[in-house]
Amino acid sequence: MTDDKAMGCPAHAGAGGCPVSPQAAAFDPFAPAYLANPAEALKWSREQEPVFYSPQLGYWVVSRYDDVKAVFRDNVTFSPSIALERVVPPSAVAIETLKRYNYAMNRTLVNEDEPAHMERRRALMDHFLPANLAEHEDMIRRLTREKVDAFIDSGRADLVEAMFWEIPLTVALHFLGVPKEDMETLKEFSVAHTVNTWGKPTPDEQLKVADTVGRFWQFSGQVLDRMRRQPDGTGWMHYAIRKNAEIPDIVTDSYLHSMMMAIIVAGHETTSLASANALKLLLSNRLVWDRICKDPALIPNAVEECLRLDGSVVAWRRQATRECEISGVTIPKDAKLLIVSASANHDPRHFENGDFLDIYRDSAVEHLTFGYGSHQCMGKNFARLEMRIFIEELARRLPHMRLVEDQQYDYLPSLAFHGPDKLFVEWDPASNPERADASLAASSISFPVGAPSSKEIARSVRIAAIEDAAQGIKLLRLEDPDGLPLPAWTPGAHIDLVLGDFTRKYSLCGDPSASNYTVAVLREAEGRGGSAFVHTRLAPGMVVRMRGPKNYFRLGDAADQHVLIAGGIGITPIVAMADRLKALGRNYVVHYAGRARDHMAFVDRLVADHGASLVLHVSSEGRRADLASIIASASEGARIHACGPQRMLDELGRLCADLPEGRYTCEAFSSDEGLAQADDTGFAVELADSDLTLSVAAGQTLLQAVRAAGIDVPSDCEEGLCGSCEVRVLDGEIDHRDKVLSSAERAQGDRMMACCSRSAGARLRLAL
Known part of the structure; x- marks a missing residue:
């Protein structure tokens, strides 16, 4: 520790200042090691000092999952107003340059405080709902195929230049309703705006960046003026213009211009960088890539795992509106915070083996790359949709693609965004699968818009052996097709086997230390067909799909008997x-x-x-x-x-x-209370963290209603058996229908399972 006053934090300005550890004093978010891997660079912080003051940056840095999520959740104590503040104050010459362009970038959805933020968000969010994003899939697919067609026979490509930059930009412009303009100019504008806001330009670079940002601002205003003259235009910006006429005090003129510029950046750059990160990660893990190529149903969760492990959004900034405490550390009023979601996404306290890529991880969707709460990224499902299509097209058409060896990855200096500016891949065109089967170029898989359910996550396992365990009982031994150990499990755990049209749960009954699994299946005379399928149609050597292991029936081994x-x-x-x-x-x-x-x-x-x-x-x-x-x-x-x-x-x-x-x-493998009952009635649900109020219809579950509003809630069984979809209840009476909570836990009335339980009254208030 050091007591050097010059290196002290502003919280304790007395003699000696506030002690700052050597790691905190040396922290530099623009150092090459941090830009390349921010999570690894902050591993020391997650382990030793989860909240620390950085004298170099002048910010308090928050690195653990629970702390980062808590800051996101409380947008009153932790104001987003500095989210777009320049890291390096502009020089006098740069300020004058921006003035020449009448640059007046103001509040956007990213840096707006309440109540204005949610008033605007509610007015403008309809286009971002999952149900309204599906219509863009065909366009994204067409653009992707055109780009792949252009380079598929070349044997080598920079995926960033060839597709990852231009497609998200074109999609963003289409979404806004802006005609496709000068692509290279827009690219230059976007990079300059990013460097201006989140980067660390030198004095010489500041002048050039300021000029480009000013031209970007001017260009955005010109486009906006043209759009105003098209009252019947389609797209989000035309919709916002009409809202401006309808509710000008909420959707203001200055807000429109700022958002016009901001969404061109936010709508494509984060997706471009996330796509490059994902392909780099997947191609660096060949077995994972090969499995995705063989089983594209893994793609949605693979995208979530890539967003968790190496997302394009590294961190956001907040400012404390009052003195408060984070993880036992006092944060002074007006302090600036850097909340590093990239570090939180690796926190082993929340993600087991958090530094490893596991495309079967059923908690991957809980990553904080899109933020959390009322400021969670509205375009998250757009990004998911694009990334899934990119990966599916490349995996199907170029499964033999590989990273070019020994390439150097350069990262834009940025506090907020992360991703390589180039990603070179190569392949043998003679081995392109569509040369043998031309239909592959036009085939595709469509995925539901939104976060994947863990029900969609399944690994392939091979039936190593089948034998009789007793009369009417078959013993199945399951193994990884590539000979890898299957994940560890604990007594009471089960797996879900996907068998044709059936999905059935079977308890694991072998040795937990073994690399394979054993389940016993009884032939049920009055069953629904699953056990008959096992007994009559399965044979050694077959490959089936499996989910889990999961454990809803844990052994409590600390007892006298x-x-x-x-x-x-x-x-x-x-x-x-x-x-x-x-x-x-x-x-x-x-x-x-x-x-x-x-x-x-x-x-x-x-x-x-x-x-x-x-x-x-x-x-x-x-x-x-x-x-x-x-x-x-x-x-x-x-x-x-x-x-x-x-x-x-x-x-x-x-x-x-x-x-x-x-x-x-x-042990319970089915819920006898059911997800819906004949006398169910609708109810209202207030989402406190998101500042939204939704209606849950009589034939709809709370989980379905929340997801339809674009709020991500993890789930697994969706039968009230596992507890994955538990949500915190702040107010209201609950109609519990799960088999997870004890009677005492139900009596407390502070949590419920969103997949099956309902409100016993007209309204619930939840911490979502």
Whole structure:
């Protein structure tokens, strides 16, 4: 630590100043290492000093996920008013240059305070809703194909120059309703505006940048004037012009000019850089790229993972409107903050193995690259749509494409944006797949607009073996097709197998330390077809799709005694729990009930491995399970875990109703309360963080209504079983329909599952 007064922070101006660590004193967001990989450059901060003052920058830097999200959430304490403030104050000559062009860039959606910000956002956001963005897909697809057609036989291309810059710019202009003008001039304008606002130009560069920014401002005004003379024009800017006439006090004249300029930059540069980052990342991980080429259904989540791991937006700036505290650090009033979302997206406290690319990551959509809350990027779904199309077209037409070796990546000096200015790739044109199959050039896959649901995320696994575990029960062993270890899992975990038209959940029952998975599937005579598919149509060597592993039935292993109760095929999660408890040396007993011994899987292994702790209840042998006696004999602090037929679980639920919270847990693979009921009524929901009020219709879930408004909420099962879509409730009475929350948690009334639960009254207020 140093007590050099010159290096002190402004929060404590007394003798010696505020101690600043050597890392904080050396922090330079324009250093090559930071520009190339801001998350890695701030790893020390996430680990040691999540909030620190940077004397060089004059900002407080925030690097952890929860802290960054908290700042985004509170746009009153943390004003966005400095988001477009120049990092380096302009020179007198640069100011005079801008004055010659009557430059008057003012407030935009990015740096507007409340209540003006949300008043304008609400008035202008309709064009950005998922339902209204789908109409642009055909144009984006056509532009992408034209660009790929132009270079596909060349064998080498700079993807930034060849497609990633021009297509997003053309799309942005089309969205605005602006005719396509001089592309190179617009490119120059956009770069200059970025350097002017977020960069660190030298004094000589400031003059050139100021001149270009001034011409950009002038050009934007000219385009706006032409558009005003076309009252029936289409596009977002024409819509804004009409809103200006309708509500001029909210959508003002100066605001229109500022937004005209800002959206040309924001609407294409972030997507251009994000696309370059994503392709660089995917092509650097060949196995991942090959899997996407074989299975394009992985693309939506791959885009989210790329946005998380190496997004184009590095950080945003805020200013404290009052003295406050972040992660135990006092932030003085008027302090400037740099909230580094790129660092937050790598925080291991939120993303397990956060530095690694995992296109199957079911929490990838929780990244903060688009921000959060009322200032979350309105164009996020536009960016997703473009990136998905870019990757899908390239993966289908150039799966053999590779990065040019030993190329140097240069990054624009910027506090906010990140991405290489060139991305060279190469391939052998003779191996282009469409030379053998011309139809590949015109085929495509359309993805729903918006954030992907984890239901859309599935990996391929190969059936390594199938054997009989008992009468009517098949044991499946699953492995990665490329021989890689499958992800680690814990007792109680399950996977979802996608089998033709069926998706079924099966508990993992093998060794958690093994590189493959084992599941047991009972042939259900009264089932819906999934088990029949497994028993009659699957064979070793087949490749199927799998989601997970996930764990809604975790083993609570810290107790004086553990009572494990299994009925029939419910033994599958219980056997893994028993193995774990034995390995830990815990006191446990396994009660296993079934009709007949030859219908009960794993009996011989359980006898061999857990004989002293095993009690078999075999009906055909005259030993039926007395559930009341089992519960009565459990010790006072025992934890009870059960899995089996619903009738057995219902009885256990009644027997354990008076036990303390957490003492009894059971596995549930379906919700008997249902997502919708005949007497459901609509209700209003106020989203406090986004400053929006929505209507949830009688036949609509809260999750569906929120997503239709462009708000990203993670989800998984969408049956009220997993807890992934939990949202915080600030006010209102809840109609709980999940199987996640305990009775005590429901009574607290401060959280609910958006996929199934509803309002018990006319209105709810949520922290979204």
